Structure formats: C-alpha cells, structure tokens
Amino acid sequence: MSAAIESMVKMLAQLPEQQQREMIKTRLATFAEMPDEERVNSMKAMAAALQKLDQGSQRKLTYVRLEALAENFDEGTRKKLMGTHIQALMGLPKEQMMADVSTMVSAMSQCHEACRKKNMGTMKELMTEMPAEKRGMMMQILPPEVREMLMG
Secondary structure (H helix, E strand, O other), rough: OHHHHHHHHHHHHHHOHHHHHHHHHHHHHHHOOOOHHHHHHHHHHHHHHOOOOOHHHHHHHHHHHHHHHHHHHHHHHHHHOOOOOOOOHHHHOHHHHHHHHHHHHHHHOOOOOOHHHHHHHHHHHHHHOOHHHHHHHHHOOOHHHHHHHOOO
C-alpha cells in the first residue's frame, strides 16, 4: 500500500494547483468517512509519503491541504481531520513528526488570513481538549510562535 500512496503523492505534486485542490479535497472527504483506525493509518502513510518529496513540493501540498480544510469542511469535520493528523504524527518517529510540523508551520504562513484563523482556531480547540500529558508533548514540538498563537 505504501508504494501506491508514494506514487500517488508524487503524481499529485506534479499537478497544477487547481487539480491538487480537487484531489486533496476529495481525499480529505474520504478520510473523514473512514473508521478512526483506518483514517489514522491512512494519514500516517500519506505523511510518510509526503516527506519523500522535496521541501518545496511538501510545502505546496501542505498549503493546499490547509486551504482545503479551511474552505471546504465544516468545523466538526475539520476538527476530526486535524485531530487524526495529530494522532498520525504521534505515531511517526520524532524526526518525521518534527519535519511535518515544520512544513505545516511554513505552509500556514502562506495561507490567507481566514484560512489561518479557522485552522488555528480548530487547532486551539483540539489542544485544549487534549489530556495534559499529550498537550505538553505536543507543545514541546511546536515552534514558539505557534505555541504562543495556540495558548495566547
């Protein structure tokens, strides 16, 4: 399965942005319908495949994903998908987790203001609902500016 996912992610990175948006929106909608465990495993595989791309492609696809989350999904679905992404990251080796977070922070800075507000609002809500131990662990891996936005 991972070879097929890697191939799909490589192909996706080469498409024009509008096609990327449509495909990512469709994939996120599919993720939202999956049972929890399947959704976590699928997102973990996608995160690992994404990291095999060059930094520019990673940032571009992450930007498109963040915009799709903000523009195409209601708060409940966005929360489910972002929460699952966090779970998937927690299952990756620390270096991969840190790389994903770094790419997300970089891509988030490129998003329009309404996108940033929606996604950061959802992230803030997820963080406040986390058990203290898990929240503490997440806060350690987040860059200081993101921690400030989430807890400020």
